[in-house]
Amino acid sequence: MNVAGPVSALSFAERARRAAKVAAEFADAVDRDGRFPAEGMDAVKAERLMGILIRPQFGGEGASLSEVAEICSILGQACASTAMTYAMHQIQIASLADYAVGSIWHEALQKRICDEQLLIASATSEAGIGGNLRNSICAIKINGDTAALTKDATVISYGAHADAIMVTSRRTPEAPHSDQVATVFLKNQYSLERTSVWDTLGMRGTCSDGYIFKAEAPKEQILPRPFAEIAAQSMLAVSHLLWGALWYGIAANAVARGQSFVKAAAKKNPGQTPPGALRLAEASSLLQLVKSNVVAGLKQFEDCKGDSDALNAMSFSVAMNNIKVGTSQTILTIINHCMLVCGIAGYKNATPFSLGRHLRDAHSAQLMISNDRILGNTSNMLVVRNQDTSLLG
Numbered sequence: 001m002n003v004a005g006p007v008s009a010l011s012f013a014e015r016a017r018r019a020a021k022v023a024a025e026f027a028d029a030v031d032r033d034g035r036f037p038a039e040g041m042d043a044v045k046a047e048r049l050m051g052i053l054i055r056p057q058f059g060g061e062g063a064s065l066s067e068v069a070e071i072c073s074i075l076g077q078a079c080a081s082t083a084m085t086y087a088m089h090q091i092q093i094a095s096l097a098d099y100a101v102g103s104i105w106h107e108a109l110q111k112r113i114c115d116e117q118l119l120i121a122s123a124t125s126e127a128g129i130g131g132n133l134r135n136s137i138c139a140i141k142i143n144g145d146t147a148a149l150t151k152d153a154t155v156i157s158y159g160a161h162a163d164a165i166m167v168t169s170r171r172t173p174e175a176p177h178s179d180q181v182a183t184v185f186l187k188n189q190y191s192l193e194r195t196s197v198w199d200t201l202g203m204r205g206t207c208s209d210g211y212i213f214k215a216e217a218p219k220e221q222i223l224p225r226p227f228a229e230i231a232a233q234s235m236l237a238v239s240h241l242l243w244g245a246l247w248y249g250i251a252a253n254a255v256a257r258g259q260s261f262v263k264a265a266a267k268k269n270p271g272q273t274p275p276g277a278l279r280l281a282e283a284s285s286l287l288q289l290v291k292s293n294v295v296a297g298l299k300q301f302e303d304c305k306g307d308s309d310a311l312n313a314m315s316f317s318v319a320m321n322n323i324k325v326g327t328s329q330t331i332l333t334i335i336n337h338c339m340l341v342c343g344i345a346g347y348k349n350a351t352p353f354s355l356g357r358h359l360r361d362a363h364s365a366q367l368m369i370s371n372d373r374i375l376g377n378t379s380n381m382l383v384v385r386n387q388d389t390s391l392l393g
Contacts, residue, residue: 012063015047016071020078027079028350030205031357034198036161037205040075040082041119049086051114053093058107059114065094065238066298069245076249077256080361081205083246085119085158088206092120092166094238095182099225106223109164109184120184121162123213127152131369134231135177139170140222147183147219150212154196157208163187167213168227180227183217190215202360233311237301239369240324244294247365251290251331254358255283258338261345261353276341283337290330297323314381315388321378328365335359 010018023040030037044050053068054060068090075083093113100106112118124133138151149169159165164186171179196210223230258280265274300319304310335358339346342353349356 012049012052012061012067013070013074015049016044016074019043019047019049020074020082023075023082024078027081028357030079030081031202031360034200034204034207036158036207037079037082037085038161040079041085041161044075044082044086045117048114048117050089050117050119051093051110053090054097054110054114058110060097060110065241065301066295069242069294069298072242072245073249073252076246077253078249079205080246080250080357081203083249084203084206084243087242087246088122088157089120090242091235091238092122094234095166095223095230096120096184098234099230100223103220103224105218105220106184116163118163119158119161121156121159121165123151123153123156123159123165123167123211125153125155127154129177131373133168133235133369134180134228136168136170136180137177139173139175140181140183141173142219145219146216147222148216149183149185150214152195153213154210155198155208156192156211156213157206159192159209159211160194160207165190165213166223167215171226178228181222182227182230183215183222185215185217185221189217201363202357203364229308232317233308237297237311237316237320240320241294241297241301243365243368244290244297244323244327247327247331247362248287248290248294250358250362251287251334254335254338254355255280255287257346257353257355258283258341261342276343279337280341283334283341286330286334286337290327290334293323293326293330314385318378318381318385318387321374324369325371325374325378328368328371331362331365332359335362 022043023037026039049071051059052061052063056062072083072087075086096106096110125131126137128137129135138149140147140149149167151167164184166182166184168180168182170177171181191214193212194209195212198208262274262277262280304316310316335355339355342355345351345353346355348354
């Protein structure tokens with residue numbers, strides 16, 4: 001579908017709020033039926049938000065990561081599955097925009113993404129390696145000018161709905177598992193044989209089924225920079241920051257529902273503080289901590305952008321890891337507090353204060369790149385380097 005048109009004069013946040021209004025209307029149905037959030041993503045495309053990270057010379061709007069994070073937060077307050085789909089798409093866009101500079105094919109793809117509002121997925125998980133995206137078993141095979149790849153992908157989020165998929169693999173069949181490249185394959189260049197169905201507790205609308213992925217395309221579609229560089233300097237940090245922003249959005253909406261419940265109770269009994277008010281205040285305090293965590297991380301990332309030494313520094317990796325772990329753990333506490341504030345009205349479905357979907361979606365946060373794996377990596381780094389204890393550094 002070609003949805004080309006003039007860029008709106010509205011701000012990114014205003015456009016996101018218009019899309020979020022549509023997404024919120026269908027959020028419960030998306031969750032209940034475990035279906036792709038088509039209405040929410042169509043609204044995002046209608047607002048022309050898919051390619052905003054891309055440079056203006058390639059049709060984008062040159063948005064900052066902070067501006068994209070704000071959109072993820074706004075969408076997260078409406079429909080977590082829409083927000084996650086958008087965030088994961090933007091993670092791939094960040095890699096294209098910064099690590100395929102000078103590649104004619106990838107620059108042309110960026111123009112198409114902006115013109116047609118294409119949706120890009122990724123396939124990093126693979127049978128036999130768990131969630132370790134820095135290892136691949138499959139290898140891309142080059143025959144003349146053609147690249148062929150078969151991958152047993154345990155998860156490809158919204159894979160059946162994507163217009164293209166960025167896939168990691170070993171550089172050659174002889175390369176070690178950590179010597180990886182990323183390749184973008186267009187929808188007409190690959191086939192998907194479903195091997196597992198995404199029937200989960202939460203984030204049901206991401207439709208993250210497993211597939212046998214088979215593709216063949218011109219070798220120019222392989223990103224020119226090593227995936228190790230892309231992962232270390234962009235993908236991991238951008239993932240943690242955009243996920244953190246949308247997780248903040250989920251928690252923020254839970255707090256808003258809790259506040260509405262307390263206000264309604266206060267109106268019924270003027271002069272009396274509702275019993276849930278103190279716990280609401282506690283949730284508000286924790287929400288501010290999450291916001292500060294994500295905002296500080298975005299600032300640090302943008303300060304380091306373009307400086308490979310800063311992006312590869314151990315202190316940067318530790319900071320990004322801590323943002324992911326801290327945010328993913330704290331939002332569960334916040335939403336649980338709000339559940340206690342709202343009581344049965346929060347526990348029941350189909351009330352203005354229902355929080356079951358929020359709580360189930362939030363439980364995915366600790367599992368998307370397992371917190372245990374991240375903490376293990378951080379602990380190894382802290383063995384050889386002191387924690388950065390500066391307040392403003």
